[in-house]
Amino acid sequence: MALPIKGLQKTSLLDYSPYTSCVMFVSGCNFRCGFCHNPDLLVEVDKTPIISEKEIFSFLEKRKKWLEGVVIGGGEPCLYDELPLFIRQVKDFGYKVKIYTNGSNPTMLKDLINDNLVDYIAMDIKGSLEKYDKAAGVKVDKEKIKESAKLLMDSGVDYEFRMTCVPGLVEKEDFEEIGRWLKGAKRFFVQQFRNKSCLDSSFEKIEPFSVEKLEEFKEILEKYIDKVEIRA
Numbered sequence: 001m002a003l004p005i006k007g008l009q010k011t012s013l014l015d016y017s018p019y020t021s022c023v024m025f026v027s028g029c030n031f032r033c034g035f036c037h038n039p040d041l042l043v044e045v046d047k048t049p050i051i052s053e054k055e056i057f058s059f060l061e062k063r064k065k066w067l068e069g070v071v072i073g074g075g076e077p078c079l080y081d082e083l084p085l086f087i088r089q090v091k092d093f094g095y096k097v098k099i100y101t102n103g104s105n106p107t108m109l110k111d112l113i114n115d116n117l118v119d120y121i122a123m124d125i126k127g128s129l130e131k132y133d134k135a136a137g138v139k140v141d142k143e144k145i146k147e148s149a150k151l152l153m154d155s156g157v158d159y160e161f162r163m164t165c166v167p168g169l170v171e172k173e174d175f176e177e178i179g180r181w182l183k184g185a186k187r188f189f190v191q192q193f194r195n196k197s198c199l200d201s202s203f204e205k206i207e208p209f210s211v212e213k214l215e216e217f218k219e220i221l222e223k224y225i226d227k228v229e230i231r232a
């Protein structure tokens, strides 16, 4: 079976900065975060056709001179056994590869890291471990999340943790716990929540945190993590 790539952003200067990249969106996810901005990749997924590998590889061949990286997100790419082979073929073109993941499949992450198939991993943190299920909208195996986070921190591969901060799902106190959990991590992005096109439309009524509040979260995390930045 082919990787269910349902979307392709042909150029991005932001997703894999400083590299110019394209971004591929895989459908399907085992989480149901109410604030997810890609509902089309989660519900009624059959409405959108899969972009064939032939089309993808012909695009990558043509863009070799202009693009440096390929970003694979979704949805959750690590759900698919086809991912390593797909990445291997992408890397044969000479591209650097970054993936976005929710960290629920540490076995896949380990394989990708051990086989040198990923150059950068951006892993979502949904909240303090205690509140993880509420933020993810499903019952999450927290041991797997912890295993993935540790794997990244011990791996030597370039990585970041990133967390979308949604009022009601996270509060100031949680950042002490998150900081203690991820103590010594390289990089953490405190991301602003956008109340538009959410999987659960009730999230569109939530007023995002002020930038000052995000700064407070950042300050707490800085006690534990080397580099903390805000993505507003």
Ligand code: SF4
Residues within 6 Å of the ligand: 029, 030, 031, 032, 033, 035, 036, 037, 038, 042, 074, 075, 076, 102, 124, 136
């Ligand atoms: S935000 Fe990410 S982890 Fe959550 S449902 Fe959307 S794709 Fe899945």
